[in-house]
Amino acid sequence: MFSAADSLTHESSLAVTGTVRQDSRAPSGFELDVSDLKVYQEVSKEEPFPITPKEHGIDFLMDQRHLWIRSTRQHAILKIRHEIIKAVRDFFDNDGFTLCDTPILTPAACEGTTTLFEVKYFDEQAFLTQSGQLYNEATAAALGKVYCFGPTFRAEKSKTRRHLTEFWMVEPEVAFATVEDTMDLAERMITFIVQRVLERRSSELKSLERDLTKLEKISTPFPRISYDDAVKILQNNGSEIQWGGDFGGGDETIISQQFEKPVMIHRYPSAIKAFYMEPDPIRPEVALCVDVLAPEGYGEIVGGGQRAASHDLLVERLKEHGLPREVFQWYLDLRKFGSVPHAGFGMGIERAVTWICGLEHVRETIPFPRMLYRLTP
Amino acid sequence: MFSAADSLTHESSLAVTGTVRQDSRAPSGFELDVSDLKVYQEVSKEEPFPITPKEHGIDFLMDQRHLWIRSTRQHAILKIRHEIIKAVRDFFDNDGFTLCDTPILTPAACEGTTTLFEVKYFDEQAFLTQSGQLYNEATAAALGKVYCFGPTFRAEKSKTRRHLTEFWMVEPEVAFATVEDTMDLAERMITFIVQRVLERRSSELKSLERDLTKLEKISTPFPRISYDDAVKILQNNGSEIQWGGDFGGGDETIISQQFEKPVMIHRYPSAIKAFYMEPDPIRPEVALCVDVLAPEGYGEIVGGGQRAASHDLLVERLKEHGLPREVFQWYLDLRKFGSVPHAGFGMGIERAVTWICGLEHVRETIPFPRMLYRLTP
Numbered sequence: 001m002f003s004a005a006d007s008l009t010h011e012s013s014l015a016v017t018g019t020v021r022q023d024s025r026a027p028s029g030f031e032l033d034v035s036d037l038k039v040y041q042e043v044s045k046e047e048p049f050p051i052t053p054k055e056h057g058i059d060f061l062m063d064q065r066h067l068w069i070r071s072t073r074q075h076a077i078l079k080i081r082h083e084i085i086k087a088v089r090d091f092f093d094n095d096g097f098t099l100c101d102t103p104i105l106t107p108a109a110c111e112g113t114t115t116l117f118e119v120k121y122f123d124e125q126a127f128l129t130q131s132g133q134l135y136n137e138a139t140a141a142a143l144g145k146v147y148c149f150g151p152t153f154r155a156e157k158s159k160t161r162r163h164l165t166e167f168w169m170v171e172p173e174v175a176f177a178t179v180e181d182t183m184d185l186a187e188r189m190i191t192f193i194v195q196r197v198l199e200r201r202s203s204e205l206k207s208l209e210r211d212l213t214k215l216e217k218i219s220t221p222f223p224r225i226s227y228d229d230a231v232k233i234l235q236n237n238g239s240e241i242q243w244g245g246d247f248g249g250g251d252e253t254i255i256s257q258q259f260e261k262p263v264m265i266h267r268y269p270s271a272i273k274a275f276y277m278e279p280d281p282i283r284p285e286v287a288l289c290v291d292v293l294a295p296e297g298y299g300e301i302v303g304g305g306q307r308a309a310s311h312d313l314l315v316e317r318l319k320e321h322g323l324p325r326e327v328f329q330w331y332l333d334l335r336k337f338g339s340v341p342h343a344g345f346g347m348g349i350e351r352a353v354t355w356i357c358g359l360e361h362v363r364e365t366i367p368f369p370r371m372l373y374r375l376t377p
Numbered sequence: 378m379f380s381a382a383d384s385l386t387h388e389s390s391l392a393v394t395g396t397v398r399q400d401s402r403a404p405s406g407f408e409l410d411v412s413d414l415k416v417y418q419e420v421s422k423e424e425p426f427p428i429t430p431k432e433h434g435i436d437f438l439m440d441q442r443h444l445w446i447r448s449t450r451q452h453a454i455l456k457i458r459h460e461i462i463k464a465v466r467d468f469f470d471n472d473g474f475t476l477c478d479t480p481i482l483t484p485a486a487c488e489g490t491t492t493l494f495e496v497k498y499f500d501e502q503a504f505l506t507q508s509g510q511l512y513n514e515a516t517a518a519a520l521g522k523v524y525c526f527g528p529t530f531r532a533e534k535s536k537t538r539r540h541l542t543e544f545w546m547v548e549p550e551v552a553f554a555t556v557e558d559t560m561d562l563a564e565r566m567i568t569f570i571v572q573r574v575l576e577r578r579s580s581e582l583k584s585l586e587r588d589l590t591k592l593e594k595i596s597t598p599f600p601r602i603s604y605d606d607a608v609k610i611l612q613n614n615g616s617e618i619q620w621g622g623d624f625g626g627g628d629e630t631i632i633s634q635q636f637e638k639p640v641m642i643h644r645y646p647s648a649i650k651a652f653y654m655e656p657d658p659i660r661p662e663v664a665l666c667v668d669v670l671a672p673e674g675y676g677e678i679v680g681g682g683q684r685a686a687s688h689d690l691l692v693e694r695l696k697e698h699g700l701p702r703e704v705f706q707w708y709l710d711l712r713k714f715g716s717v718p719h720a721g722f723g724m725g726i727e728r729a730v731t732w733i734c735g736l737e738h739v740r741e742t743i744p745f746p747r748m749l750y751r752l753t754p
Contacts, residue, residue: 013716013717015553040717041686041712041716043714043715044713066707066710066711067515067714069520070518074519078519079475082470082477085476086470086476093459093463098456099463100455100459101528101545101744102744103747104505104543105494105530105542105543105752107752107753118496119494119495119505120494120495121494121752122534124752126752128481128496135745138443138446138754139744142446142447142451142452142455143446143452143455151478157499165482165498176392309417330443331443334443335418336420336424337388337426338389338390338418366478367478367480367512367515367516368480370480373499375482375484375498375501376484377515377707
């Protein structure tokens with residue numbers, strides 16, 4: 001048995017039998033006095049396990065993703081991802097929401113058609129969903145408080161540390177809710193998630209060398225600033241942004257570095273937001289919307305707001321955005337048959353995991369990331 | 378206020394203020410003494426709500442799915458769906474499993490290429506996943522006990538009461554597990570789900586006129602019969618099936634009508650099963666696989682088994698099935714680097730909901746079903 005163990009190669013599989021013994025010197029607090037050892041499969045000496053303790057390039061590790069996930073660091077990230085997803089679901093389930101899965105295969109784009117993946121659906125053309133929101137509005141009108149939670153897709157040609165082409169998103173939608181209600185909901189949810197991860201996954205956070213004191217500061221209420229004020233902060237910090245412009249990744253980083261908690265920026269110009277946003281009745285040039293930026297420069301993790309309740313306004317907006325009315329007929333029906341104020345948001349799970357784990361790049365937050373030029377393994 | 382209320386049309390939206398009063402005669406046990414009424418939006422008399430108490434054809438209702446989900450029956454089904462999904466996740470989370478989401482966009486087919494939806498992925502060709510299993514095998518090798526739970530896709534041209542083109546599937550995978558372990562896991566999970574729904578959603582089940590006594594009989598252990606015995610049952614019940622043939626929907630109905638509990642059929646001929654099945658070492662012509670058929674004629678809800686652990690056997694099988702080895706190279710790596718016996722299964726959520734709710738057709742078990750010729754709304 002000793003000689004069998006002696007020649008075993010890295011990542012060979014075995015069953016070890018023995019007596020468990022407490023030992024404070026062991027990393028786990030326990031040692032095993034081995035009485036038997038059975039080898040299931042021995043890794044060949046000619047073709048050893050490709051990942052070694054030396055430094056590897058990221059492209060190599062991504063090519064070996066099916067094996068890379070065996071490392072301690074990847075274990076920690078995947079366990080925290082699991083905990084975040086469970087926390088999100090528990091939060092909504094315990095708050096009276098009904099899970100309503102929305103379709104992945106859709107006939108229409110939610111926010112424009114340039115970043116859609118196209119699917120051949122028998123003799124028809126379909127697109128992969130970018131958001132379940134429009135469908136959420138239908139289920140919220142039926143059930144009051146709903147959420148969907150599934151994969152969403154953006155065919156963006158951007159290769160940044162914040163983008164995946166396939167990512168998971170949770171999207172709650174609430175009938176009779178305003179943009180302020182949505183901000184309350186978002187800060188409650190985010191705080192709940194962070195607390196849960198601190199409670200249950202602090203050893204994983206520590207193994208990632210995450211600064212826990214930063215996460216311990218996350219509590220309600222979060223700072224709320226208007227888009228107008230955000231533009232002033234940016235201008236005071238050297239950004240060349242003018243009122244009316246959208247924030248880039250660099251702008252988000254600047255703003256989120258000003259706060260120790262996630263910051264909620266509300267009332268962006270309607271012109272730079274999606275067609276379905278409800279205009280502010282006091283200042284119709286801005287929308288009743290909100291983005292939540294994670295602290296420490298992590299940028300946007302949540303986007304949402306109040307949806308336009310008026311049928312005629314939506315018809316006008318569809319026209320302005322060049323979207324085909326017939327495809328949205330069912331959506332317009334929601335305003336013909338019992339329209340009420342309603343609001344909701346979407347949170348990208350991988351961005352939340354990136355922030356909570358304190359990672360540099362979103363690519364390690366999902367078992368098998370999909371990016372521009374990355375469809376395998 | 379009385380006159381405003383008098384002229385209100387069906388599905389108009391309103392806020393009602395008043396005093397809640399207990400009243401055993403009311404269906405909910407409570408009445409409201411109204412003091413104020415505010416109308417949000419009044420449905421036009423010229424274009425009334427399209428769904429009326431009269432009978433509607435199924436195509437009409439499916440076209441109006443965004444409004445049909447407002448009915449009591451659809452509420453009940455969607456609430457039970459929610460509860461089943463929550464039960465599934467709680468079951469695995471409480472049993473030490475790690476959720477590992479597997480990719481939707483994949484470069485390869487899991488079980489042949491004829492029923493795949495094709496996606497243009499920038500300059501490459503991708504397919505929508507049919508199962509997360511191959512990826513689960515990688516994450517199980519990393520984390521021991523894992524599950525994925527997401528939408529899966531089959532471009533099947535079959536228009537039956539059991540098929541959706543887009544459906545949700547939960548797939549656990551366990552390292553160091555056998556086909557017998559998988560049967561234990563499946564019966565524990567199914568029993569847990571049914572118990573949970575009976576506990577928390579019995580009023581919804583009753584509103585669907587579900588026979589609760591049938592569900593109350595679901596407890597471990599489930600009957601386990603071999604494929605050989607299943608063929609005999611079928612032949613004794615007038616089926617023309619011969620040993621070696623696969624079961625059709627009608628065959629599944631016959632078998633599942635023989636039992637009051639879900640029945641587990643194991644060890645099908647390898648020739649009619651997927652390439653990755655582990656052959657029975659005692660009888661290599663059959664595979665260490667299992668299908669679970671729901672009772673009352675509902676047919677297959679679970680399929681799974683033990684996966685081939687040998688690298689060389691898998692290479693041979695890929696060749697026999699005409700599958701391109703280079704696409705599966707990462708999968709073959711799992712057998713080169715620490716291969717262990719492992720097993721798992723997949724359960725289609727919509728089929729489970731259909732059975733537990735006692736429905737005729739799978740199409741009402743998801744908010745927006747996708748079927749052959751049905752991509753909208």
